[in-house]
Amino acid sequence: MIKVAYCNVENLDLNKAYLLAPKDRKEKIDFYRFEKDKKLSAGAFLLLRKLLFEQNIVDFEIKKGKYGKPCVYGHKNIYFNLSHSGKMVLCAISDREIGADIEYNDPEIDLNIAKNFFFNREYESIMNSKKPSDEFFKYWVLKESYMKYTGLGMNLKLDSFEIIIEDDIRLKEDNENLKFNLFEIDDYKIGIGSHYDVPHLIEYDIEEI
Numbered sequence: 001m002i003k004v005a006y007c008n009v010e011n012l013d014l015n016k017a018y019l020l021a022p023k024d025r026k027e028k029i030d031f032y033r034f035e036k037d038k039k040l041s042a043g044a045f046l047l048l049r050k051l052l053f054e055q056n057i058v059d060f061e062i063k064k065g066k067y068g069k070p071c072v073y074g075h076k077n078i079y080f081n082l083s084h085s086g087k088m089v090l091c092a093i094s095d096r097e098i099g100a101d102i103e104y105n106d107p108e109i110d111l112n113i114a115k116n117f118f119f120n121r122e123y124e125s126i127m128n129s130k131k132p133s134d135e136f137f138k139y140w141v142l143k144e145s146y147m148k149y150t151g152l153g154m155n156l157k158l159d160s161f162e163i164i165i166e167d168d169i170r171l172k173e174d175n176e177n178l179k180f181n182l183f184e185i186d187d188y189k190i191g192i193g194s195h196y197d198v199p200h201l202i203e204y205d206i207e208e209i
Contacts, residue, residue, distance in 0.1 A: 002094040003051055004192055005202035006102065006185065009043030010087045012206050017042040020049070024062065040084040046209045047091040048080060055093070069151040081148050088188055099149030099193040101141040105184075107133045114139065117158040125165070139163055141191030142180055146171065149178070149193040 018029060021042060029041045052060055052072065061073040072078045080093040081100040092100035114123045114136055122139050129135035142163045147156045162172040169180035181198040183190040192198050 002092070002098065002194055002196040002198060003054070003202060004090070004092040004100060004190075004198050005047060005051060005204055006088055006090045006190070007043060007047050007204040007206060007209055008087050009039045009084075009089050009206060012039045012043050012046075014039055014042060017046055021045055022061075036087075040089055043089040043206070043209070044082045044084050044091065047089050047204065048082060048093075050204065050209045051080070051091055051093045052078070065151055067152050067155055069148070069153065081145075083144075083148075085188065088185070090190060092192060092194070094194055094196065096195045097149055097151075099145040099147065100191070101144035101148065102188055102190045103137050103141050103144075105134060105137045105187045105189055109133050109136055111136060118143075119159055119162040122163060137189040138165060138182060138191075141189045142169060142182060142193070143191075145180065145191040145193035146178070 014035065018026060021029060025045045029038050032038045032041060055078065057075060062070050063073045064070050072080065077095045078093065079096060079098050080091065081098050083090045083100055083102045085102050086104035088102055090100055090102040092098050111126065111132055114126050118139065126132050126135045126139065143158055146161065147153055150156055164170050164172055169182060171178060178193055179195060179197055181192040183201055
């Protein structure tokens with residue numbers, strides 16, 4: 001089982017969303033200074049809440065693992081991952097480990113990030129493409145999705161593994177038979193690392209969550 005959904009939270013009613021959030025999420029929302037970031041934090045929780053409700057999980061508690069990856073306490077077969085960027089929030093849930101990332105395709109991105117932290121072949125692929133910034137974010141969301149899948153996050157170095165983008169997207173060395181899915185929504189890239197093919201993304205209107 002896998003579901004991946006996204007939502008534009010630009011028009012989120014922050015006061016209403018705040019009332020629906022549990023204490024720990026309210027603290028996270030309060031941490032942010034700007035309203036845009038508060039909306040992203042609140043919206044990500046509401047999207048998770050929506051997808052869990054569709055799995056008949058109404059009352060839930062979020063715990064964190066050793067390296068900070070969150071999980072739904074008491075539900076061993078439910079895994080999720082959240083991400084947000086720009087005006088968009090993303091939530092992926094599955095019955096097996098999963099990692100997901102969304103990024104705004106910023107054409108002004110400093111490509112030295114790839115030169116300094118990616119595999120040489122990844123960097124060469126980016127620089128040889130017709131749209132280097134576009135290619136950069138393909139690699140970025142896929143690498144982020146894998147880092148989040150492992151639960152290590154930024155504790156796993158970007159140059160410690162290589163993503164190969166061909167007809168199928170894969171790790172160069174993969175002992176787990178992982179599947180990677182890449183989507184483009186408007187000016188955003190979305191990467192999913194999991195054990196399933198993702199047939200499509202679900203788009204929710206802010207009023208639906």
